[in-house]
Amino acid sequence: MLWRIAARPTGRKLTAEDFTRVDDPATEPLGENGVRVRTLLLSCDPAQKGWMENAGGYAAPTEVGDVMPAFGIAQVIESSAPGFKAGDFVEGSIGWRHEGVLPPRLIERIEASPETLPLHLGALGGTGLTAYFGMLKVGRPFPGDTVVVTGAAGAVGSVAGQIAKIGGCRVIGIAGGPDKCRWLTDELGFDAAIDYREGDVGRQLKELAPGGIDVLWDNVGGEILDKLLARIAMHARVVICGGIARYEQPGRPAGPSNYFNIVFKRATMGGFITSDYETEYATARARLAGWVKEGRLIHREDMAEGLENAPETLMRLYRGDNVGKLVLKVADPV
């Protein structure tokens, strides 16, 4: 089975009709320099909707009819490419398919045991690297700083907040619902959590962070970003990591009308793409792995199952239905 892109969801919500299921695709020839893989785990990432729209121009362009792109982990069945052999675990651009032949440039061999595979999509994979580089390179937290994270119970947000805690900061998470908020404070060690569905975020934040926000990590955009920009501290760093608000409404959400506070507070607002720091991946992964081992970085998977459920699982992400890293399990390793 595989799933193809059926339509571009530009300017509207993603729906099940944006994907076409192909139950019995033809077996691809291995060819020269090919790696035939069986998909084990698929990562669900907010950026996937953007890839379908070709938004931003930073990822490989997609066409309607393409196999739906997705990061994931797979196991090699056979290979004509040097460096890959049957049984190897690989991670990379796998796509929504049970099986396929990939060029070696899209995948990377990883050393992992079957139990630790999900960690390679999460805290040690794209999720962890995004949180690590965004926080260290753009957020630049200093011990004692007040750090606020939106979408804090999501995959990247929960890791970003914990990295700020490791960095000696006071961390406040913003999330939807009491369960997510309790998870942040009781299990991840956030100093406080604000349920944006209950009461006024700005007023609560004023009480929790009277000195303002030194590092603002935003995964959401829209109205919440605007409210938080009104509360930044002098020389604040605003890390724009995601804009989940733009996925659940038609068109683009309004821009932050409080952006001018960047001037009053001599602040900077920055974006980043993890792959810009590829030369530092090894260091980052080693540090993240150390924190996980020491129990300072807690990772949680929200695990769904079955490739037939891929569209429904991805759509959960934009509704904020997940806690931690949303992963789709496709098959067990051999």
Place this chain on the structure above:
Amino acid sequence: MLWRIAARPTGRKLTAEDFTRVDDPATEPLGENGVRVRTLLLSCDPAQKGWMENAGGYAAPTEVGDVMPAFGIAQVIESSAPGFKAGDFVEGSIGWRHEGVLPPRLIERIEASPETLPLHLGALGGTGLTAYFGMLKVGRPFPGDTVVVTGAAGAVGSVAGQIAKIGGCRVIGIAGGPDKCRWLTDELGFDAAIDYREGDVGRQLKELAPGGIDVLWDNVGGEILDKLLARIAMHARVVICGGIARYEQPGRPAGPSNYFNIVFKRATMGGFITSDYETEYATARARLAGWVKEGRLIHREDMAEGLENAPETLMRLYRGDNVGKLVLKVADPV
């Protein structure tokens, strides 16, 4: 004569009714540590409306009834403060008044001849320092970069663009009307100018800067900022210097809905306040003075006359009626 703040123009246009004229104010006692000055020149700055609103919290708070604050240049009449004597030229927070007693902390003695006084409000004063630090510290232009300046025919914009030219960049100015545009290209040496009143700014910019904008200097905000954010290049630096758009409409203008391009382009958007770089003022002034002397930095005053015309002169600024530095001449030096 002096002018007092009569009302806070928050969320609306400035009007003549926001000021109260006092024709015969009582003569203030000199007191201890006082400097009695006679105002010569007053600077007209967009920030003045913000000061009346107490917006941003970065300037000394104002009250209705206060003398209208303004930077300016004055001449000392008498002084009981050390370091000031009759005849000295001083610059600083003078306010809209013919004469007054100021504490020494609000003013600074300057070495200037009567002819060069306006230069000390402009290219060698707050205007020049704002352009210098914003461009060097936040814009960080590199030779060959494409730099776009909005409000380019204004005081700060015209200097910022010329500094980028000195830095070896290709500079495109955006201004209102053919006269301003001609001034930018024919006299200041900008590589191109776009009249935002004629045709689509985004389309014209696409032709003039097909590789995108490396440094975007924004004095305007609103719709133009949004259009330009759609055209930034990879790793662009966006310098938020001003937001003149917010002065001519009720409420706040919409925020830039294209802010998310900061992520796609790994860009940064930053604000700054010149006084953060006070330790570097001497270096900056020396470099600016050198460029003026060499004819590489051209400075133009748009000179109005008479303290009675202060409100009307300031309001011209928000309508974009000035070319270069808008200065109100109050009196000649003795």
